[in-house]
Amino acid sequence: MNQLKKWKSMKKMNKKNQDVLIQFKNLTKKFGDFYAVKDVNLEIREGEIVGFLGPNGAGKTTTMKMMAYLLKPNEGEVWIRANGELQKLTRNNKDYLLDNIGFLIEIPAFYGKVTPQEILKYFAKLKGYPRNKLDNRIDTVLDMLGMLEWKDKKIGTFSKGMRQKIGIVSAIIHDPDIIVLDEPQTGLDPKARKEVREFILELKQTGKTFFLSSHLLYEISEVADKIAIIDHGELIAFDTLDNLEATTRKSIINFELINTEDKSQKEFLERIKNIIQPLTGIEKDLSWVKHNENTGVFQVFFDGDPLKQLKILKALIDDGFKIIEFSVPKAGLLEDLFIELTTPEVK
């Protein structure tokens, strides 16, 4: 009878959240008296890339480990969709539910004497990937990250970045729909970071869902549809980058001009300040306009409202300034948001 009730409540919930693949409900983990994760509620929807940000020790990896059932929550639940149903993760169904998720949690380490081909074959078999399609799958995913030519070389000879790439490949080798990556771009050079970024976006195009944690805010801002920010174990923000911007109402505009006037740089900056500052939506004491003489870039602190952004642009044009660049950098925004939300003094 109890099972029937559970079954019905499950069906009701499934109808409500058709596209939710992962759901954390009041997820809590304590180590002694210390709350590593406290009352985290989060939903990850199909096809989304959710960036998971937080300072060191904020609870990112602990959350991911509870999702992988490597740690048991003290309170709360993790719900995962499998075969169309959202189901609570338990000891009995963890294999079945986690089959559809690829995990890379913490820095990957490999047995040095084996090759990528051997280890990937082992991991894919563990997850029940069809044997007759295995070789083809290994070649495809290694090729996506430019590692195909290394497939028969011993991993012991690989650089840190190459190992990281093999770690990412090992998370997706069994073709899961949900991919959970903890700091995937750590230790990679800029070229490899770009490759991983493109790889994530390429997989997104095929309908994959991502849950990514990273310290590299730029990498997250380039790929994520939504950002979750965790601090001291508590989820302090979860929304799209644009909505977060609208919530905090603070952002920065970068612009470049051609100075055709004879006035000094100082006078030129004063003139711009006088035009822009009344339009920023920020109190006079807090508002600022800066100029970097080396790069030639002007920066304006404004309230993040797109209409204000438009007014500022229009005012500059109307006043005869020759604008060659005008943008709101997302990475900078994310960095500011992150600091603002995770630093008590700023909060």
Added chain:
Amino acid sequence: MNSRKQQEQILIDEIIVDRERAGLKRNITQIGNTITFEFKKNLKNFILMLIVFTSVFFLLLLISELQLAQDVVLPSDPVFYIDDYTGQLFGFLIIISASLFGGSIIVEDFKKQTGNLLFPKISKTRLLIGRLTSRYTLNAICIGFYYVLISILTFVKYNEIPINLLASLGWALLYTFTILTFVTFMSSIMRSTAATIIVSILFLLIVFNIVTMILSFAGLTMEPLFLLTYYEGIITGSLSMPNPRYTEIRMQQHGGEFTTFTQWLTPTEPAALIGMLIYISIFLTLTYFLYKRRQSKNE
């Protein structure tokens, strides 16, 4: 209404049964996959141990042939010829090979952090079963190969192979598994593979022998069934049961009176079987719980 409820219940039951089946099948497949992967991973150790076992065999053969050349008579019973090959040196080989195969079994995933990739793809229990099975199989093949060489030699020398050799092989395999479970237990508490191998060998070769000697010199005549390495004696002892199970050594202390010390050679077959099974159970149970605890601590 009732029948609808019944139908829903049947549906739930079917799903549960289906998943349980999938779960069991998955468990077995994952253990099988782990065994295959571990065979490849431990291939070098396996080849190395095969070479060591073969070398020791030929070394013992060379010594035996040199003795025969110096007018030592070939024993009339093949069993007394064989026991040169299954004696203490063979026991030492078992300890070395079990330590080599089992030293890294648990600790490597914590030392190298390879566990970050393995879990949650496979559970700790399945991984341990797969690893223990594969490493024991490789170890057992080395032991089996050594006994094949002994059989061939005995056949060449005596034109027969004593049936007791099979019993000795059986005891050697059981003793190897007991030692492997001890090394696995050490691997669950140590911090590196090298430390596990060194500490295991030290315990098995030195500490246990020192305890035996102390007990013997203390004049205790009680059979040391509580000492793991004592069970090694059954490998040779089983060749000619009922063997003398102990010897008495008379020694003069500081020029004074003679004292008799009891040196136990082999347990009885039932005692050996029960003793080793108890040891295996204790080591595997402790390993399982320590491994589980270590998992939650480190992760």
